[in-house]
Amino acid sequence: MSTTFNTSALFRIGAVSKTTGVPVSTLRIWETRYAAFSPIKTEGKQRLFEERDVSRALLLKHLSGEGHSISAIAQLDLEQLRRMSNLHNSAHRKIANDGEPLTLTVVGLSMANRIESKNFAAALRQNKVKVTDVVVDLDTATKATLSAQSQVLLIKVNTLQTTVHAAIQGLIQKHKFAQTIVIYNFAPEPVVQAMKFSGLIVRREPISDSELAELIQSVLFVDQARAQEFGTSGNVISSRKYSDETLTRVAGISTNVLCECPRHVAELISQLASFEEYSQECLNKNADDAHLHAYLRSISGSARSLFENALEKIALHEGIELHEGKK
Structure with a gap:
C-alpha cells in the first residue's frame, strides 16, 4: 500500500483570480476560447480549479506580460511554461547583473504558486530565487528525476510522520541539497524534533509570504565572497x-x-x-x-x-x- 503525503485542493474561479491577480473574465476567456484549463464542473455547474490550474494561470499571466500570445502558449504543459518563464527570468537577471539567484526545488504546487507570485517576490527584498523544479507532492518527488541541481529543497506537506521524514531524508541524500525547509500543518512534536535534530528547518503553518521569505533568506551566506575564499561553494549555508x-x-x-x-x-x-x-x-x-x-x-x-x-x-x-x- 502506498503512502499519500498530500492532497490536491479545489478552488472556485474567484479564489483563483484573487490568488493569481488574473481577472475572472480573463480566466473564463482563457478557458473557453483557448482551452487553457479543464476545471471540474459540479452538478450545480460551478467550476472547480486544481492547484495545477493556479500554477498555469500564474505562468500564463507572467508570459503574456512578457509579450507571448496567449493563443500560442495556452495549451503548453506546466513544465514547458515553467521553462519559458525561467528563460525570461534568466535574461532579466543578466541585464540587471544582480548575481546568481538562490535555486529551489519545490515540492507541492500550492507552495510553488506562492513562490512564483508577485507578493512573494516583493517580500524577498533584494534577493532572487529561481525555481528549478516543481513536483506535485512528496510521493511523486521520491520517484522523480530532477532537471537541475538545486541548493535548497522547499517542501509543503499537510502532516508530518516518520515515513514523511524518511522520504525527505532520502531526497536529500539523492540530490545533495545544501538546506531543506519543511512547511507543515499538523505533526506530533517528537517527529518535529527529530526532523530539526537531523538538520531540517521545520515551520508550521500559517506562515505569511514575508515570513516565508525571511525563512528562505536565513539560509544565505552573509558574505558570499568570504565563503568562497574559505572554500565554501555557493551562496547557501x-x-x-x-x-x-x-x-x-x-x-x-x-x-x-x-x-x-x-x-x-x-x-x-x-x-x-x-x-x-x-x-x-x-x-x-x-x-x-x-x-x-x-x-x-x-x-x-x-x-x-x-x-x-x-x-x-x-x-x-x-x-x-x-x-x-x-x-
Whole structure:
C-alpha cells in the first residue's frame, strides 16, 4: 500500500483570480476560447480549479506580460511554461547583473504558486530565487528525476510522520541539497524534533509570504565572497555537518598544535550551532522580529559553516578522524 503525503485542493474561479491577480473574465476567456484549463464542473455547474490550474494561470499571466500570445502558449504543459518563464527570468537577471539567484526545488504546487507570485517576490527584498523544479507532492518527488541541481529543497506537506521524514531524508541524500525547509500543518512534536535534530528547518503553518521569505533568506551566506575564499561553494549555508558528540570528542583529543586549535574550534562550532538554532526558533515564533532573527541565523550559520571547514583543515593536518553526521 502506498503512502499519500498530500492532497490536491479545489478552488472556485474567484479564489483563483484573487490568488493569481488574473481577472475572472480573463480566466473564463482563457478557458473557453483557448482551452487553457479543464476545471471540474459540479452538478450545480460551478467550476472547480486544481492547484495545477493556479500554477498555469500564474505562468500564463507572467508570459503574456512578457509579450507571448496567449493563443500560442495556452495549451503548453506546466513544465514547458515553467521553462519559458525561467528563460525570461534568466535574461532579466543578466541585464540587471544582480548575481546568481538562490535555486529551489519545490515540492507541492500550492507552495510553488506562492513562490512564483508577485507578493512573494516583493517580500524577498533584494534577493532572487529561481525555481528549478516543481513536483506535485512528496510521493511523486521520491520517484522523480530532477532537471537541475538545486541548493535548497522547499517542501509543503499537510502532516508530518516518520515515513514523511524518511522520504525527505532520502531526497536529500539523492540530490545533495545544501538546506531543506519543511512547511507543515499538523505533526506530533517528537517527529518535529527529530526532523530539526537531523538538520531540517521545520515551520508550521500559517506562515505569511514575508515570513516565508525571511525563512528562505536565513539560509544565505552573509558574505558570499568570504565563503568562497574559505572554500565554501555557493551562496547557501550548508546544514550542520557535525553532532555535539563528534565535537565533544574532537575537543578532548590531545594534538601537536600548541594553541589547542581543535578544542577551541570545536567549541566555537557547538556554540554557533546552538545560537543558530536559537535564532531559528525566534524567527519561527516572532513575526515582528523575523527579519532581525533571519539575519542573526544567517550570521551564525555562515560562521558555523566556515569554522566547520576550518575544523576539516585542522583534522587533516593533525590526522583526526571526523565522523560526519548531522545532528
